[in-house]
Amino acid sequence: MDARLTQFTTVASSPTFAEPAVKLRGFTRSFGENTIISNLDLEIGAGEFVVLLGRSGSGKTTLLRTLAGLDPVDGQDVTVPSSRAVVFQDARLLPWKKVWRNVALGLKGANARDAAQDALQEVGLGHRLEAWPLTLSGGEAQRVALARALVREPGLLLLDEPFAALDALTRLRMHELVLSLWRRHRPAVMMVTHDVDEAIALADRVILLDGGRIVAQERITAARGAERAGIAPPLRQRLLSALGGTVVEERPADIVALHAGHKAGARP
Amino acid sequence: MSVLKQLTRTLGGARWLSPLLLLAVLEAGSRTGLIPERTLAAPSKVLATLWTMTVSGELTANLYVSFLRILAGLVIGVTTGVVLALVAGLSRKGEVAVDPLMQIKRTIPTLALTPLFIVWFGIGETPKIALIAFASIFPVYLNLYSGIRGTDLRLLEGARSLGLSRAAQVWHVILPGALPALLVGLRYSLSISVLVLVVAEQINASAGLGYLINNARDFMRTDIILVCLMIYAGLGLAADGLVRLIERRALAWRPEIVTA
Numbered sequence: 001m002d003a004r005l006t007q008f009t010t011v012a013s014s015p016t017f018a019e020p021a022v023k024l025r026g027f028t029r030s031f032g033e034n035t036i037i038s039n040l041d042l043e044i045g046a047g048e049f050v051v052l053l054g055r056s057g058s059g060k061t062t063l064l065r066t067l068a069g070l071d072p073v074d075g076q077d078v079t080v081p082s083s084r085a086v087v088f089q090d091a092r093l094l095p096w097k098k099v100w101r102n103v104a105l106g107l108k109g110a111n112a113r114d115a116a117q118d119a120l121q122e123v124g125l126g127h128r129l130e131a132w133p134l135t136l137s138g139g140e141a142q143r144v145a146l147a148r149a150l151v152r153e154p155g156l157l158l159l160d161e162p163f164a165a166l167d168a169l170t171r172l173r174m175h176e177l178v179l180s181l182w183r184r185h186r187p188a189v190m191m192v193t194h195d196v197d198e199a200i201a202l203a204d205r206v207i208l209l210d211g212g213r214i215v216a217q218e219r220i221t222a223a224r225g226a227e228r229a230g231i232a233p234p235l236r237q238r239l240l241s242a243l244g245g246t247v248v249e250e251r252p253a254d255i256v257a258l259h260a261g262h263k264a265g266a267r268p
Numbered sequence: 269m270s271v272l273k274q275l276t277r278t279l280g281g282a283r284w285l286s287p288l289l290l291l292a293v294l295e296a297g298s299r300t301g302l303i304p305e306r307t308l309a310a311p312s313k314v315l316a317t318l319w320t321m322t323v324s325g326e327l328t329a330n331l332y333v334s335f336l337r338i339l340a341g342l343v344i345g346v347t348t349g350v351v352l353a354l355v356a357g358l359s360r361k362g363e364v365a366v367d368p369l370m371q372i373k374r375t376i377p378t379l380a381l382t383p384l385f386i387v388w389f390g391i392g393e394t395p396k397i398a399l400i401a402f403a404s405i406f407p408v409y410l411n412l413y414s415g416i417r418g419t420d421l422r423l424l425e426g427a428r429s430l431g432l433s434r435a436a437q438v439w440h441v442i443l444p445g446a447l448p449a450l451l452v453g454l455r456y457s458l459s460i461s462v463l464v465l466v467v468a469e470q471i472n473a474s475a476g477l478g479y480l481i482n483n484a485r486d487f488m489r490t491d492i493i494l495v496c497l498m499i500y501a502g503l504g505l506a507a508d509g510l511v512r513l514i515e516r517r518a519l520a521w522r523p524e525i526v527t528a
Contacts, residue, residue, distance in 0.1 A: 068429050069428070069429070070425055070428060070429060083431070084429070084431070085429065085430060086426075086429035086430075088422070088425075088426065088429075090422065092422055092423055092425070092426030093426075094423060094426075094427075094440065094441060094444070095521055095522075096444045096445070096447075096519075096521045097440075097444075097521075105427065105430060105432070105440060106427075106430045106431060106432045106436065132520075132521045132523075133521075134521065134522070134523050135523070148430070149430075152430070152431075158429075
């Protein structure tokens with residue numbers, strides 16, 4: 001039940017999952033002269049919940065966009081499932097379509113509306129089928145975006161800091177929602193976040209990205225919930241120091257000084 | 269409070285007062301002979317003529333002819349503008365091909381083409397409709413093109429990430445997003461087309477509101493002229509009202525910025 005810290009740039013595929021849904025080998029992405037990602041190897045098993053942790057500029061959003069098919073692959077070794085869906089930080093609902101039509105966007109077949117209705121009921125918005133998106137709150141809009149992503153049963157669900165814009169209480173509820181949806185539909189999930197606590201709470205595996213490389217990985221085998229709370233503090237400390245920060249005090253509610261070079265106990 | 273004060277307070281906010289006073293002054297001027305009828309007919313005479321012409325069917329028949337002209341011109345012009353904007357807006361090659369021609373077209377005053385159109389199309393219905401069509405192309409083109417190019421990229425990415433084809437992206441994201449701009453262009457086209465109608469109808473008019481005006485001019489019937497002017501104004505208002513109605517239905521999803 002321990003979490004093990006491994007400093008890897010290559011990843012052995014996890015024995016629990018049969019064949020990888022996502023596979024990258026030697027992936028590099030540069031924009032002009034800047035190399036955002038260099039020589040990355042990554043595997044995500046079918047149904048695995050992976051969280052990509054890193055600060056701004058670490059390349060995590062670039063990696064997500066490539067996996068989502070939004071940036072070109074240019075002949076590199078990238079294997080992704082054909083059915084993918086993305087939930088962005090902003091819900092990106094089409095304001096001129098009612099909520100159920102947004103969820104049903106791109107769905108073919110006569111029962112698209114029923115599928116949309118079921119998906120919305122799963123996220124607790126079954127009563128808002130006919131609402132206009134601009135009348136929704138931030139949390140509601142993100143839930144619709146989640147429904148929209150999951151209604152098409154994707155093989156890979158990509159989440160780009162989806163709860164960063166929400167208040168703390170809504171965020172906790174969204175964590176529960178994502179987990180229950182994941183357990184029901186079982187897509188492979190890759191979530192990008194900068195929030196260490198979120199990563200620890202949700203992930204099967206946490207991958208730390210810094211400067212376009214994987215600097216650390218943690219597989220968390222403890223069950224989510226109370227069991228994880230027990231192993232969380234040392235894990236959190238290890239992740240934060242791998243990110244280049246220093247935990248000033250061990251209580252989770254404290255603000256961490258993320259300036260490299262500060263000694264433990266020093267105030268910023 | 270005295271009656272006078274109360275009266276002044278009520279009338280102080282009445283926007284209908286000054287137009288009404290103006291009409292009263294004109295009426296008085298005509299009745300006393302200060303304003304001869306050949307210069308400007310009295311408001312009462314104008315209303316009476318309006319009534320007579322409506323009852324006799326003369327106004328209705330000519331209004332119908334004018335209305336058909338403007339409708340035909342608009343259908344051709346607006347359709348052309350929309351098609352050109354789609355071609356130019358949705359592809360780089362289309363933009364390179366179409367936009368320079370449209371910019372050149374814009375610099376040509378439509379009404380200056382009247383003699384050329386008469387040479388090409390004669391003096392029947394065709395040059396009138398052609399002038400109206402030609403004038404209504406550019407406002408629709410410019411606004412729809414701008415609306416298409418101004419599509420919110422984040423929404424487009426959201427649709428792409430769901431696996432929508434390019435055609436589906438155009439239909440579900442780009443076009444509905446460009447609709448407000450299209451409606452603005454449509455309003456401009458409508459008001460321009462009424463103006464062009466007025467001039468086009470001066471070309472050898474044998475029917476229509478312009479014909480009525482030409483006849484009235486020959487006989488110095490200012491009351492008929494004023495009736496036709498009112499009808500032209502009414503056409504413009506009706507056209508604008510139609511677009512506002514479309515806006516209210518098609519853009520119901522937009523929250524109100526200004527409270528009622």
